[in-house]
Amino acid sequence: MTPASRTASEEQSVHRRLMRFGEAESLATPMWEDRDTSVHAVAHHLSSLWDASREVSAESEPVVGEKGMPHARASVLNLIVTVIDGAAADRVVHTLMDLGVRHPSRAIILVPEPDSAEHPIDARISTHCHDVATGGDRVCYEEVVLTVRGDAAEHLSGVVAPLLIHDLPTSVWWPGDPPFANRVFDQLVEMGDHLVVDSSDFGDLLGGLRRLANVRRRSGVGDLAWERLRWWQELTAQFFDTPRFRRYLPNLSRLHIRYATAPPGSERHDDEADVAPGVAAPISQALLYAGWIGTRLGWRRHLTLEPLAGGRFHLRLEGKYEMVDLLIEPTETEDVRPGELLSVRLASVGEAGAAQFLVDRDQDDAIVATNADGMTALLRRVAMETPSEAELLSSQLTMDVVDPLYEDALRAAAILLASAREAAA
Amino acid sequence: MATRTPDADTDRDRRRRRSSAAAPTEATRPNPLREGLRLERMAEPCTMIICGATGDLTDRKLAPALYNTLLGGFLPPEFSVVGFARRDLTDAAFRDHLLESINKYSRNRPVKPGIWESFARGIEYHRGDLDDPAAYVELAKRLDRIDRDRGTAGNRLFYLAVPPNLYPEIVNQLERAGLATPGERRRAGSKRGWTRVIIEKPFGWDLASARTLNRELSEVFDEEQIYRIDHYLGKETVQNMAVFRFGNGLFEPIWNRRYIDSVQITVAETVGAEGRGEFYDQTGALRDIVQNHGLQLLAVFAMEPPVEFQAEDLRDEKLKVLRAVKPMTPAEVAENTIRGQYVSGWVEGERVQSYRDEEEVKPDSETETFVALKLGIDSWRWAGVPFYLRTGKTLPSRVTEIAVQFKRAPLTLFARAGVPQVEPNVLAIRVQPDEGILLRFGAKVPGQGLQIRTVNMDFRYGASFAVDSPDAYETLVLDAMVGDPSLFTRDDEVERAWEILDPILAAWNSGEGGPMHFYAAGSWGPPAADQLLERDGRAWRKP
Numbered sequence: 014m015t016p017a018s019r020t021a022s023e024e025q026s027v028h029r030r031l032m033r034f035g036e037a038e039s040l041a042t043p044m045w046e047d048r049d050t051s052v053h054a055v056a057h058h059l060s061s062l063w064d065a066s067r068e069v070s071a072e073s074e075p076v077v078g079e080k081g082m083p084h085a086r087a088s089v090l091n092l093i094v095t096v097i098d099g100a101a102a103d104r105v106v107h108t109l110m111d112l113g114v115r116h117p118s119r120a121i122i123l124v125p126e127p128d129s130a131e132h133p134i135d136a137r138i139s140t141h142c143h144d145v146a147t148g149g150d151r152v153c154y155e156e157v158v159l160t161v162r163g164d165a166a167e168h169l170s171g172v173v174a175p176l177l178i179h180d181l182p183t184s185v186w187w188p189g190d191p192p193f194a195n196r197v198f199d200q201l202v203e204m205g206d207h208l209v210v211d212s213s214d215f216g217d218l219l220g221g222l223r224r225l226a227n228v229r230r231r232s233g234v235g236d237l238a239w240e241r242l243r244w245w246q247e248l249t250a251q252f253f254d255t256p257r258f259r260r261y262l263p264n265l266s267r268l269h270i271r272y273a274t275a276p277p278g279s280e281r282h283d284d285e286a287d288v289a290p291g292v293a294a295p296i297s298q299a300l301l302y303a304g305w306i307g308t309r310l311g312w313r314r315h316l317t318l319e320p321l322a323g324g325r326f327h328l329r330l331e332g333k334y335e336m337v338d339l340l341i342e343p344t345e346t347e348d349v350r351p352g353e354l355l356s357v358r359l360a361s362v363g364e365a366g367a368a369q370f371l372v373d374r375d376q377d378d379a380i381v382a383t384n385a386d387g388m389t390a391l392l393r394r395v396a397m398e399t400p401s402e403a404e405l406l407s408s409q410l411t412m413d414v415v416d417p418l419y420e421d422a423l424r425a426a427a428i429l430l431a432s433a434r435e436a437a438a
Numbered sequence: 439m440a441t442r443t444p445d446a447d448t449d450r451d452r453r454r455r456r457s458s459a460a461a462p463t464e465a466t467r468p469n470p471l472r473e474g475l476r477l478e479r480m481a482e483p484c485t486m487i488i489c490g491a492t493g494d495l496t497d498r499k500l501a502p503a504l505y506n507t508l509l510g511g512f513l514p515p516e517f518s519v520v521g522f523a524r525r526d527l528t529d530a531a532f533r534d535h536l537l538e539s540i541n542k543y544s545r546n547r548p549v550k551p552g553i554w555e556s557f558a559r560g561i562e563y564h565r566g567d568l569d570d571p572a573a574y575v576e577l578a579k580r581l582d583r584i585d586r587d588r589g590t591a592g593n594r595l596f597y598l599a600v601p602p603n604l605y606p607e608i609v610n611q612l613e614r615a616g617l618a619t620p621g622e623r624r625r626a627g628s629k630r631g632w633t634r635v636i637i638e639k640p641f642g643w644d645l646a647s648a649r650t651l652n653r654e655l656s657e658v659f660d661e662e663q664i665y666r667i668d669h670y671l672g673k674e675t676v677q678n679m680a681v682f683r684f685g686n687g688l689f690e691p692i693w694n695r696r697y698i699d700s701v702q703i704t705v706a707e708t709v710g711a712e713g714r715g716e717f718y719d720q721t722g723a724l725r726d727i728v729q730n731h732g733l734q735l736l737a738v739f740a741m742e743p744p745v746e747f748q749a750e751d752l753r754d755e756k757l758k759v760l761r762a763v764k765p766m767t768p769a770e771v772a773e774n775t776i777r778g779q780y781v782s783g784w785v786e787g788e789r790v791q792s793y794r795d796e797e798e799v800k801p802d803s804e805t806e807t808f809v810a811l812k813l814g815i816d817s818w819r820w821a822g823v824p825f826y827l828r829t830g831k832t833l834p835s836r837v838t839e840i841a842v843q844f845k846r847a848p849l850t851l852f853a854r855a856g857v858p859q860v861e862p863n864v865l866a867i868r869v870q871p872d873e874g875i876l877l878r879f880g881a882k883v884p885g886q887g888l889q890i891r892t893v894n895m896d897f898r899y900g901a902s903f904a905v906d907s908p909d910a911y912e913t914l915v916l917d918a919m920v921g922d923p924s925l926f927t928r929d930d931e932v933e934r935a936w937e938i939l940d941p942i943l944a945a946w947n948s949g950e951g952g953p954m955h956f957y958a959a960g961s962w963g964p965p966a967a968d969q970l971l972e973r974d975g976r977a978w979r980k981p
Contacts, residue, residue, distance in 0.1 A: 247511050250471040254480055254514060255589065259469060309470045378552045381515065393515055394556040418474040 044139045049132035055157065056175050058138055059119075062155060090410060091183040092120045093173055093201060099124060101189060102158060109156060110141065111403030112410075119178050122158045125166035125197070134172070135160040170200040182206045184410055190216040190293060193224040202228060209409050211237035212301070213352040218294040219434065222427040226420070235409035237402070238297045238352065239419050244397055245302060245354055245372065248381055252359075252370045258385055261361040261368045262310060263333035267340075271355040272299040274324060274343040295352035296324055297426075299341045302354065304425030305418065312337055314432050326433035335362060339429070349374070349399060361385075481507075481919035483516035484593035484631070485584050487577070489568060489608055490600035491521030491532070495638070500597065501536045502544035503911035508557055509546055510908075512916055516589045518560040522577060524567050532563035545909065560588060568600065569607055574615035581617070585631075592619070592631025595918055598638070605637055606654040613658045620660065636665040636918050639730050640721070641927070644943065645936035652929045665918045666927040670731040672910030672917075675869050676925060678899070679738050680747065682867070682875065689865075690743070692844070694819045699862060700974075702826045702841045703735055704981055706833040708785050710959065711807065715798030722805040724777075724939055727829040731838075733760060733935045734927070735869070736825060739840050740815055749924040753931060760934040762817040771945035772952040776967045778808030780832045783959030790832050790959035804954060806946075807831040810967040812974075813938075826971060828978070832959035837981045838869040852888060861892045866981070874898035 045058055096102045102124050109120050142153040161172055177183055185205035192198050202208050208228060215221035225234055253259045274295050312330040319327035324343035329336055344355055359370040368385030379397035488496055507513055521532050541548050564580055566573025585592050598605055612618045619633040642648025655664055683689055705727050711718040737756035744751035781792040794801050808830030844863040864878040875897045883889040917925055945951030955964035971977055
C-alpha cells in the first residue's frame, strides 16, 4: 500500500468515527486521488472544487440568494505540513480534522520521498465541512496530500507554491524533528509567514533551540511545547498579581521544576491517534519555563552545581538580590504525556521573609498554594486541562505574530541547556 | 577613605545599587511575569456582592458568567462572592443553588467538582431585607472580615439584581453603612479599595425619572463608579463595528452623506409579550428597545472616530451623535413615526394570539409592540441622510442588523444595452444571529449578453473564526471588575436618549402623534411602516 492510499483509508475511518459522534459532516465532495500526476492537474482540480455551478447543478441559475453561498468558503490561512512518512501523515490528517472547525484553510501535507525512483507526484484531495454551532453554516476546508519523490522532493517549495490560496497568510507546521540542516527546510520556511514546531520532538534539542532562534522568517516561530506552558505561566503570574506578594519576586532563591518522562520500556499505546508517539526531548518544556521566568526576572547564569545527567541538572543563577538555585528533574509517570510539567516550586528568602509558591499537577487539575506573609497556606484547586495537539496548533495559528516572550525564553533555554551540558563535558 | 573611581564600579555593583533604590516600590510596579501573557485582563482581587441574589438573573446569567470567567482563568484566587437576599439560606444552600444554576445554564457544564469546591469556599450568603439598615451594618462587618481573611483589599463590586425602583433605597443604605467608598478620583492617595455598582436597564421611565434616578445614584456614587449594563453592547458588536470602520482604510472615507443614501436599523424579535405582559404593557417597544439598544447601535454606527479606543472617548463620541439627533415636534412625530401593535397571526409555524389577549395585558392596551422611526442626525457627516429604525415583537425572524444603502452609480452606462437601473449597493452589518457583514453589488452574468445581477459577498465571524464568543455577561462583569466602563452607558447618554424619545411618547399619548396601527403577528409590521419609506422612494430590507 502506498503512503498516500494508506492515509486515505485511515482518513476515511477517522471520518466515519467522527461522524458517529456527530462531530463531522461527511466529505463534502468525493475524494479525488491521482497517481503520477502533475502540480498543474492538482491546481486545476482545486480551483474547480467550489464552483457554484457544481454545487447547484440541479438549478440552471447560479445561486446568489440573500443568505449567500451554500457553503461558507471563508479562508483565513494556508497551512503547509511536512511529514516524514505515511504514518506521520495519518497523525496530521487526524489533527487537521479537529482543526478544520477553527481554521478553515487549505492544508497541504507533503510526504517527501527523495530516495524513491517511482513517478514523481501522487496526490489526493479531500474536502471537509463542519457545521458551525451558531447559525447553521458549514465551514469547509480542503486538504491536499502530496507524495513527492525523487528530485522533486528536493524542491518542495516549487511544488507547493502554485497550490496556495493567494493573499492569505501561510503557516508551515513541521511536526517531529525538522531537518534543520536540509535546504528544503529553509525553502519552505521562507515561503511561510509563520513556522510551527514542537521542540519536545527535537532529536538534538540544543542544536534545534539555537537554530530556531536564528530562523529566517517573516513573522513568528511557534512552538507547541511553549503553548503547553500557557497555564503554568498564567498560574505562576497570578501569584504575583497580588501586590503584597510581588515584593518576593526579587528575592526568589529557588526554582524547582519537575517534568514527566515515560517509565523505561513503557511505550504509550493509545487508541487516540493524536497522542504523540515517543517524545524525543521531554526536558524542553521545563527549560522553556525556566527560560521564561529567568528572562522576566533578569537572572543570569553563574555556576553549574550538577551537570545534566539522566534528564536532571542543577544550576546556580544570579538573581536580583539573591542567588537562585534552579533544579530541573524528571519524574517517571504514565499519567501525562512525557515532557508535561508536574510541579513548579518557587521559594524566596531574605528581608521580605520566607515564602513558597507552588503549582502541583493533579490529573486534570492543579493545586495552587501560597505560603507567605506568615499567613496560613492559601490552597486552591484550578483547572489544568491538557490540550490536544489540534488545540495547541490552533492557538499557535491564531497567534501568527512574533512572540517576544517566546523568543527570549528560547534563547535563555538554550543557554541553560548549554550550561548544564558544558560542565558535563 | 578613598572614593571609588567609576572604573571600579562594576556592572554588578551598579545593578545592585539601582535595584536597592527601587526596592521599596516593588509592590507598586507592574507584575513582570504578567507582561506579554495572553490573559492581560485579570480582575483585581475583589468581592462581588449580589443584591437580590436569589432571583432569576443570578441563576441564568450571573452564576454561569462567574463560573465561565473562572474557567477562563480571569478570576484571581482571592475573588469572593456574597449573595445578599431575604430568603433564609445557609452558605451551603446558596452554594448548592448556584451550582445547580450553573449546571443548568452555563455554556461549560457540568461543573468540575474539584474546581467548584475550591471556588465555593469564597462564596457566602448574607441574609437580610434590602431595606433593613441592620442588614447592611452586618454586611459591612462581613465584607471587612472577607478582606482580612481572603485578601480582597477592600475592593467591592455591588451587582443590583433587583427591580430599578429599589436602586435608590439600596445605594442609600450602602452609604449609611459606610459601604459607599468614594470614587477613584476622590480617594486619591487613600488606601481603601474601590467600590463599583452595576445596575440593569431600564434606566428610568422618561427623562424626568431618569434624571431623578441618576441624581439619586450620584448623591452616593461618582459617575465613574456606576456601571449601567446594556447586554447588547456586551456582545462583540461595538468592538467589531469599531474595527470594521476604523481598522480598515476602505470604509471610513465613504461613511458619510456623499456616498450613503440611507441607513436602516432593524431589531426584530419573534417572541411576543408572553411571560412579561405586565412589565411590557407599561413599557412598550420604544422604551424597551429603542431607548437603549436602538439608539446605542445608531450611535456606534454613526460616531466620529474617538481620540483613543477607551471608555470616555467612546462615550463622548456616542453622546455627540445623540445630541445631533434633534427631538421632534408633535407634527414631526405624526410624520416620522409609526407605532403598531400585533394581532393574532402565525410566527415560525405557531399560532400567536393578539397582544391584547396576552396575560397581564390590558384588553384595551395602547402599548406599542412595534415602532418605526425616521431620524436625522444633524451633523456635517450625516445631514440629509435618513436613519430608519424599526423594532417589533412577533416579526418573522429574530434579527438585528444595520443596513447601509449607498447612492446609485451617477450614470447608467448600461441603459442602452437594455439593462435597467442597477440596484444600489448595500452593506449590511448583522449583529445577531450570525454576526457578520454582507455586501451587495452588481455583477455581469457570464455570457454574450449584458445582464447584471446583484450578488452577495457574505462574511460571517462564526464561519471565519469558529470560536466561542463569551456570553455578554461574562464580558461585562469582568469589565466592571477590571474597571473598564467602555461598554457601559454613561448618565448623559441615558438622559439624551430620553430627550429624543420623550416628545414622541408625549405626542403619541396626546393623540397628535398619529394613530396606533395593527399588524398580524408574523408580518414585518403594519403597512404604514412600509409607506414611511415608500414615500421617500425606498423600501425596508427583508433581513
